[in-house]
Amino acid sequence: MSQDGAGVDLDKSLGYLLKEVSSALRTAMEEVLRPLGMNVTRYSCLELLAQRPGLSNSELARGAFVTRQSMNVLLQALEREGYVTRPAEAPVGKVLPTRLTPLGRQSLEKATVAVRSVEVRMLSGLTETEQAGTFRNLRRMIDSLREGSEGS
Amino acid sequence: MSQDGAGVDLDKSLGYLLKEVSSALRTAMEEVLRPLGMNVTRYSCLELLAQRPGLSNSELARGAFVTRQSMNVLLQALEREGYVTRPAEAPVGKVLPTRLTPLGRQSLEKATVAVRSVEVRMLSGLTETEQAGTFRNLRRMIDSLREGSEGS
DNA sequence: TGACTCATGTCAGGATTCTGACATAGATTG
DNA sequence: CAATCTATGTCAGAATCCTGACATGAGTCA
Secondary structure, eight states: OOOOOOOOOGOOOOHHHHHHHHHHHHHHHHHHGGTTTHHHHHHHHHHHHSSSSSHHHHHHHHTTSHHHHHHHHHHHHHTTTTSEOOOSOOOTTBBOOOEEEEHHHHHHHHHHHHHHHHHHHHHSSOOOHHHHHHHHHHHHHHHHHHHHHHOO | OOOOOOOOOOGGOHHHHHHHHHHHHHHHHHHHGGGGGOOOOHHHHHHHHSSSSSSHHHHHHHHTTTTTHHHHHHHHHHTTTTSSEESSSOBBBBBBBOOEEEHHHHHHHHHHHHHHHHHHHHHTOOOOHHHHHHHHHHHHHHHHHHHHOOOO
């Protein structure tokens, strides 16, 4: 049924290909994360906290590409399960700095191994130079997209 | 608050960058599509039908990276609004081949212009050679990811 | 021919996410 | 110092999407 006969235009669209890669990567990550009782958003949140301790809810949301509201319910779950801690009262302003607990750090380690294996597999067909070039080009694309629609 | 001081590891992850580009691209597309009363999934569906007329619900779902169920409700809406047509009964098997109406084709044309402008902007900082190289590398990544987790 | 497998369309239910809105704290500006 | 603006955390509601399940039709194979 899936005859990719005529070379259609979508096959030449970088935007479509980007979505394809992103989708495949997410699927692969979910697969290796599921046995660990984790998903991509959870992992992203933990990884962000490991690299930048004390991040606020809003900052975590931006880093994981979800809304503040969604990240908040995730953080409540992570806090309830003992993976992260937040002070009961904001030390300054309304920002509640979040930190990983030893349990959270331990859980993240396993997940990081799994995720890294996926990324290694994804890049297995590319040389170091090709990886660097792709990285640079993707970064340029982001910059071009952002400068086009500056909100304020 | 957003001090990107220490060069953290996420800044070097191609997977994270991929998600960043994909997110920025989707946001940009939604922005230019909204004034036309359309969204990315709708556009993807119409574009797929323009390039491969007669596609089934399941095939459209795979092409737009959603489930059959989600695509079905979208198709019902598109059919109700007169953008696509489906035979009342399946000519063969259970597959209902979907086709664009003149109205659907007309609506797609405007959307295509808008979307293409976004893609052009995204690629404005890259030479033809760099675009081709990125395309080739992304395709390799997909292949590597897929061969890792072959279902059956 | 009959059993088996696979894919499709569809229904119901639940889970997840987002949009909209509010009060509050800090920064900015006159 | 007072007014304004921006950003944060949070609440409620709605919209979206997915998971699970079912019956049906086509292809395969003994």
